[in-house]
Amino acid sequence: xxxxxxxxxxxxxxxxxxxxxxxxxxxxxxxxxxxxxxxxxxxxxxxxxxxxxxxxxxxxxxxxxxxxxxxxxxxxxxxxxxxxxxxxxxxxxxxxxxxxxxxxxxxxxxxxxxxxxxxxxxxxxxxxxxxxxxxxxxxxxxxxxxxxxxxxxxxxxxxxxxxxxxxxxxxxxxxxxxxxxxxxxxxxxxxxxxxxxxxxxxxxxxxxxxxxxxxxxxxxxxxxxxxxxxxxxxxxxxxxxxxxxxxxxxxxxxxxxxxxxxxxxxxxxxxxxxxxxxxxxxxxxxxxxxxxxxxxxxxxxxxxxxxxxxxxxxxxxxxxxxxxxxxxxxxxxxxxxxxxxxxxxxxxxxxxxxxxxxxxxxxxxxxxxxxxxxxxxxxxxxxxxxxxxxxxxxxxxxxxxxxxxxxxxxxxxxxxxxxxxxxxxxxxxxxxxxxxxxxxxxxxxxxxxxxxxxxxxxxxxxxxxxxxxxxxxxxxxxxxxxxxxxxxxxxxxxxxxxxxxxxxxxxxxxxxxxxxxxxxxxxxxxxxxxxxxxxxxxxxxxxxxxxxxxxxxxxxxxxxxxxxxxxxxxxxxxxxxxxxxxxxxxxxxxxxxxxxxxxxxxxxxxxxxxxx
Amino acid sequence: xxxxxxxxxxxxxxxxxxxxxxxxxxxxxxxxxxxxxxxxxxxxxxxxxxxxxxxxxxxxxxxxxxxxxxxxxxxxxxxxxxxxxx
Ligand code: SF4
Numbered sequence: 168x169x170x171x172x173x174x175x176x177x178x179x180x181x182x183x184x185x186x187x188x189x190x191x192x193x194x195x196x197x198x199x200x201x202x203x204x205x206x207x208x209x210x211x212x213x214x215x216x217x218x219x220x221x222x223x224x225x226x227x228x229x230x231x232x233x234x235x236x237x238x239x240x241x242x243x244x245x246x247x248x249x250x251x252x253x254x255x256x257x258x259x260x261x262x263x264x265x266x267x268x269x270x271x272x273x274x275x276x277x278x279x280x281x282x283x284x285x286x287x288x289x290x291x292x293x294x295x296x297x298x299x300x301x302x303x304x305x306x307x308x309x310x311x312x313x314x315x316x317x318x319x320x321x322x323x324x325x326x327x328x329x330x331x332x333x334x335x336x337x338x339x340x341x342x343x344x345x346x347x348x349x350x351x352x353x354x355x356x357x358x359x360x361x362x363x364x365x366x367x368x369x370x371x372x373x374x375x376x377x378x379x380x381x382x383x384x385x386x387x388x389x390x391x392x393x394x395x396x397x398x399x400x401x402x403x404x405x406x407x408x409x410x411x412x413x414x415x416x417x418x419x420x421x422x423x424x425x426x427x428x429x430x431x432x433x434x435x436x437x438x439x440x441x442x443x444x445x446x447x448x449x450x451x452x453x454x455x456x457x458x459x460x461x462x463x464x465x466x467x468x469x470x471x472x473x474x475x476x477x478x479x480x481x482x483x484x485x486x487x488x489x490x491x492x493x494x495x496x497x498x499x500x501x502x503x504x505x506x507x508x509x510x511x512x513x514x515x516x517x518x519x520x521x522x523x524x525x526x527x528x529x530x531x532x533x534x535x536x537x538x539x540x541x542x543x544x545x546x547x548x549x550x551x552x553x554x555x556x557x558x559x560x561x562x563x564x565x566x567x568x569x570x571x572x573x574x575x576x577x578x579x580x581x582x583x584x585x586x587x588x589x590x591x592x593x594x595x596x597x598x599x600x601x602x603x604x605x606x607x608x609x610x611x612x613x614x615x616x617x618x619x620x621x622x623x624x625x626x627x628x629x630x631x632x633x634x635x636x637x638x639x640x641x642x643x644x645x646x647x648x649x650x651x652x653x654x655x656x657x658x659x660x661x662x663x664x665x666x667x668x669x670x671x672x673x674x675x676x677x678x679x680x681x682x683x684x685x686x687x688x689x690x691x692x693x694x695x696x697x698x699x700x701x702x703x704x705x706x707x708x709x710x711x712x713x714x715x716x717x718x719x720x721x722x723x724x725x726x727x728x729x730x731x732x733x734x735x736x737x738x739x740x741x742x743x744x745x746x747x748x749x750x751x752x753x754x755x756x757x758x759x760x761x762x763x764x765x766x767x768x769x770x771x772x773x774x775x776x777x778x779x
Numbered sequence: 780x781x782x783x784x785x786x787x788x789x790x791x792x793x794x795x796x797x798x799x800x801x802x803x804x805x806x807x808x809x810x811x812x813x814x815x816x817x818x819x820x821x822x823x824x825x826x827x828x829x830x831x832x833x834x835x836x837x838x839x840x841x842x843x844x845x846x847x848x849x850x851x852x853x854x855x856x857x858x859x860x861x862x863x864x865x
Contacts, residue, residue, distance in 0.1 A: 399822045399830075399832070400832065400862075402788050402822075403787055403788050403860060403862055406788055406791055407787055407788065407791065411786070411787040411788070412863055412864060414786050414787070415786045415787060415857075415859060415860070415863045416863070418784065418786065418836070418839050418857055419836055419839050419840075419857070419859070419863075420839065440787070441786070441787065441790055441791065444791075597864065618864070622864070624863075624864040625861070625864065627842075628834065628842060628859065628861050628863050628864060629834070629842065629861060630834050630841075630842040630843045630844055633841070634841070634842060635840075666832060666861075666862055731839070732836070732838060732839030732840045733840070
């Protein structure tokens with residue numbers, strides 16, 4: 168068997184000099200962290216000094232590919248963007264699917280690391296030879312939508328594929344995302360990291376086929392996986408998409424509503440996935456190289472371009488803000504995508520502001536004046552506010568561009584107790600009091616409150632735990648869910664495939680063996696999953712993490728849910744603390760949640776690398 | 780009568796949002812559901828059992844797959860896909 172899956176090198180682009188060099192990636196590194204988010208976290212650690220400013224020239228943005236991208240495996244056309252988040256000050260990674268991922272890999276690269284700061288607004292063009300930094304005055308500061316900017320780039324550089332930031336990234340909105348071909352690495356403000364480097368877009372071009380160690384076995388596995396990807400395990404995604412969650416969550420009283428003041432929404436019916444499907448669905452789509460196709464497009468108004476909608480956008484810009492008008496929610500989602508801002512953080516921060524406004528907490532002056540007509544359900548006001556946030560225009564827009572945690576610190580008083588975030592990252596659409604194993608997953612997440620890096624909600628929905636209580640058993644589920652996600656995101660394959668895989672670690676190892684020729688085993692992959700979490704934790708510790716960050720906002724401990732099937736549910740502070748301790752123990756951390764010194768010592772050479 | 784509520788794929792397949800059945804246990808309710816809505820067999824309910832990946836939330840609260848769960852006249856069985864979320 169030959170070798171495959173990796174090109175055994177990454178490209179390091181220094182915008183300041185500017186220069187680009189290929190850096191070798193040894194086998195031990197590749198086996199230790201596989202690729203994707205694991206490789207990204209490792210390279211981020213290696214390429215940055217301690218306690219750096221995420222928006223400063225020392226910051227690195229890592230684009231990490233997995234060993235499977237460019238192979239015939241379904242849903243493998245993905246990459247991870249990894250950086251220190253300007254929103255949280257902790258590690259953040261965002262996955263995205265597109266032909267950008269394939270072209271980047273086929274430039275003969277396992278990752279691209281961008282450091283430094285361009286002298287003027289620029290784009291970075293990467294190919295098999297290296298990289299070029301090209302000034303782009305015609306694109307920067309022009310207030311283009313993501314679609315407009317992408318279209319201009321496509322025309323100017325037809326053989327490149329682009330990842331682009333919007334106006335929000337240019338204006339350093341702390342939850343600006345990076346878009347490529349309609350997909351978004353949305354969370355944690357990675358778009359602002361690029362914006363601070365004065366990089367509008369990264370273009371990649373490559374034609375090197377990704378080597379397959381055992382092409383026959385890879386094809387056999389790919390065919391089998393594609394067949395299973397069309398079975399009952401993914402029917403929800405194909406027939407309705409993730410918007411299907413909304414009605415179920417509302418019925419189970421797990422639908423965050425009015426900034427987490429309630430968990431059922433009286434107008435849910437108007438925006439539930441089943442109703443949108445029946446009344447507005449106008450087509451389906453999929454990421455590149457995906458057989459599932461979970462994208463569903465909905466009509467805003469006749470004659471207008473249909474809008475892609477997912478549950479997280481729907482919940483955050485709908486019930487979380489008290490908005491039940493489907494047209495407003497669709498418009499808001501589309502606006503976020505075109506401005507380049509994360510929908511969950513945008514919805515969470517605006518919902519927080521709506522509550523502040525209703526409680527009269529904004530300090531007198533401009534903020535109070537601008538927030539006068541801001542209240543739950545104020546759909547048109549939300550649409551204007553999204554534009555203000557993305558451009559940091561108006562005092563309120565500028566404040567909310569900082570995210571809910573910073574905004575709460577400025578508003579003061581009781582505001583921090585109900586700012587809806589963990590570590591600064593706004594909470595996704597899973598009510599913690601109604602899904603308490605998920606609540607634990609949120610609290611301990613290295614990226615903050617996150618449903619993609621911890622699928623602990625699966626335990627809440629499984630009947631194996633009491634969903635109204637975080638227990639020591641929850642800790643076992645939280646670790647297992649994190650581990651599965653870490654491997655999925657390192658390979659990288661779409662999580663919507665997970666139920667189509669019966670023996671997750673075993674099948675993943677088999678795939679890796681076929682593609683890479685390396686003798687990956689299920690147990691080794693399980694260990695790699697834990698290692699990836701430890702790499703992230705060590706990065707966070709280096710950047711100032713303290714155990715006090717692994718918690719939830721006070722609201723979830725102090726206020727009970729007011730109605731629905733979860734009426735009266737709250738989180739017991741002491742019980743929750745015990746479940747966190749149980750998580751630490753299972754994760755191999757010390758009592759307070761730090762990586763033990765001897766483990767950190769063992770990992771030191773991996774973290775340092777040989778090349779710097 | 781026990782009410783069974785359907786969401787997502789189950790609702791699409793059955794073409795209805797809810798159904799009332801006479802049942803004293805969850806197993807009986809699922810049998811009746813399969814008979815009344817054959818489109819749910821066998822991928823969602825299968826011969827009075829839940830197909831893999833499906834559960835119920837009794838009155839929307841606790842989630843279970845225990846077919847012995849006793850049901851009373853006022854009870855509502857919410858059929859939930861284990862892939863709720865994601
Ligand atoms: S299932 Fe959806 S998110 Fe996953 S790869 Fe396919 S289209 Fe993309």
